[in-house]
Amino acid sequence: MTLTIEIGEAQARLTELIAKVEAGEEIVIARGNEPVARLAPLNVVRPALVMNAIDEIRAVRARAKPVTREEILAWRHEGHRF
Template identity: 40%
Template structure:
């Protein structure tokens, strides 16, 4: 999410709208306080896609072996120096 002042939004509205078209949400502030968001239109098909993905993950979790806290921490730290 990008935050800009009202003055910057006025000066760069075309560029901001390009970003929104690419999927970015832009928050415009007036006098330092959040005024409003400009966001891409909601796509209902993406909601269904997300629901299917969540359901697939839930099904996988039913058969996946449980991981210990130590294993999870080890995976997190893997490759760190």
């Protein structure tokens, strides 16, 4: 969701707006009816998210059946025309 706010109000509520941006919201700052700037979250990778993803991948791999070397080589050449 995008929120549009006047410059003066943005100055007064900057801490609150930054918290909204950190939560994923986008803020457009306007002078009158004219948008002049945008506050948007940076695409920063958070270590906790990375560790959760790694844990999920490990859990999926633990449930999968073992793969042989021959299967991997067959997949590597799958679709090739010799």
